[in-house]
Amino acid sequence: MLLPNTTYNYSSEFNVTESTPKIIYKVNYDVSLRITFAIIAVLGIIGNSVVLFVVYRVKQMRTITNYFVAHQAFIDGISSILIVYHYLLPIVPIPSGIAGHTVCRLWAARYPLWSCLLASTYNLLALTVERYMAIVYPFRYIAFYTSGKRACLIFAFIWVMCLLFKSINIPRIESDDGECIRVIVYTAMENKIIAILSFLIEYFIPLFLMSFAYMHIIVVLNSKIIRIAPGMPNPPKDDHDSMNVARRNVVKTLLLVAMAFAVLWAPNQIYYFISSINTNIVPNKVFHNVTVIVAFCNCCVNPVIYALKYRQFRSGMKTAFGYRDSSNGMALTHTT
Numbered sequence: 001m002l003l004p005n006t007t008y009n010y011s012s013e014f015n016v017t018e019s020t021p022k023i024i025y026k027v028n029y030d031v032s033l034r035i036t037f038a039i040i041a042v043l044g045i046i047g048n049s050v051v052l053f054v055v056y057r058v059k060q061m062r063t064i065t066n067y068f069v070a071h072q073a074f075i076d077g078i079s080s081i082l083i084v085y086h087y088l089l090p091i092v093p094i095p096s097g098i099a100g101h102t103v104c105r106l107w108a109a110r111y112p113l114w115s116c117l118l119a120s121t122y123n124l125l126a127l128t129v130e131r132y133m134a135i136v137y138p139f140r141y142i143a144f145y146t147s148g149k150r151a152c153l154i155f156a157f158i159w160v161m162c163l164l165f166k167s168i169n170i171p172r173i174e175s176d177d178g179e180c181i182r183v184i185v186y187t188a189m190e191n192k193i194i195a196i197l198s199f200l201i202e203y204f205i206p207l208f209l210m211s212f213a214y215m216h217i218i219v220v221l222n223s224k225i226i227r228i229a230p231g232m233p234n235p236p237k238d239d240h241d242s243m244n245v246a247r248r249n250v251v252k253t254l255l256l257v258a259m260a261f262a263v264l265w266a267p268n269q270i271y272y273f274i275s276s277i278n279t280n281i282v283p284n285k286v287f288h289n290v291t292v293i294v295a296f297c298n299c300c301v302n303p304v305i306y307a308l309k310y311r312q313f314r315s316g317m318k319t320a321f322g323y324r325d326s327s328n329g330m331a332l333t334h335t336t
Contacts, residue, residue, distance in 0.1 A: 044080030
C-alpha cells in the first residue's frame with residue numbers, strides 16, 4: 001500500500017486533522033520515476049500476457065494449478081495496466097457533482113489498483129492452499145478441487161472480499177471545485193486500527209499462512225511418500241518418481257513466487273505501517289518512491305520465475321509458440 005507524501009503534493013493517509021489545510025491530489029512524478037513505472041508496467045503486461053496465452057493455447061496446461069497461475073497472471077496484468085493509468089496518463093478533468101466524487105474516489109484513492117494488488121496476494125495464498133491440499137491431503141483435494149468451476153468460485157470470492165475491504169478508503173476522497181481532496185472521515189484511533197488491520201490482512205497473515213503451508217509441504221515431500229487417491233492403482237516406479245519430481249518442481253517454483261511477494265512488498269508494507277502508527281514520522285520522498293517501485297516489481301516478476309523454474313510452463317511455452325519439445329516436460333502435467 002502506498003503512503004502519500006507531502007513532498008510531491010500528497011499527504012500521509014492517516015495524519016489528516018481538522019487543522020490540516022486542503023490537500024489536493026496531483027501527479028508530479030519526475031521523468032525518471034515515470035520511465036521506471038513504464039518499464040515495470042510494460043514488462044508486467046507482456047510477461048503476464050504470455051502466461052495467459054500459454055495456458056489458453058496448450059491443452060495440457062489446463063490443470064487446476066495452472067488455472068490459479070493464469071488467474072495470478074490476469075490480476076498482475078490488470079495491475080500493470082492500472083499502473084499506466086494512475087501514474088503515466090494525464091489527469092482526467094474532474095466533473096462536478098456525484099460524477100466528480102466518483103472519479104476522485106476511483107482515481108485519487110486508486111481503488112481499482114489497490115483492489116487488484118490485494119487480490120494478487122490472496123490468489124497467491126489460494127494457489128498455495130491448492131498445492132498444500134494436493135500434497136498433504138490428496139484425498140480431500142480430489143473431493144474439493146473437482147473442476148475448474150470450483151476454482152472460479154474461489155476467484156470470485158477473492159475479488160468480492162478484496163473489493164469490499166479496499167472500499168474502506170473510498171470515503172477519504174471527494175471532489176471540490178474540480179479538484180480531488182482528502183477529507184476527514186475516521187478519527188485518529190480509527191485510522192490506526194485501519195492501519196493495523198491493513199498490515200495484518202494485506203501482508204502478515206497471508207505471509208504467515210504461506211510460510212506454514214510450504215514448511216509442511218517440504219516436510220511431506222522430504223518423507224518421499226506419494227499418496228494416491230482412493231480407487232486409483234499404484235503407479236509404476238518410474239511414474240512414481242516422475243510424479244514426485246513434478247511435484248517438487250511446482251512447489252519450488254511457487255515457493256519462489258511467495259518469497260518474491262514477501263521480499264518485494266516488505267519495505268512498502270512496513271514503512272506504511274510504521275508511518276501510519278507513528279504520526280511523528282516525516283515521510284521521506286526518496287525512500288517512499290523506492291518502496292513503491294520495489295513493490296510494483298511484484299507485478300512483473302512471476303512470469304520470469306515461471307520461465308526459469310517451472311518445467312511444465314517452459315514446455316508449454318515451446319508448444320504454444322510452435323517449437324517441438326524433445327524433453328518429457330509435458331509428461332509432468334498432472335502433478336496431483
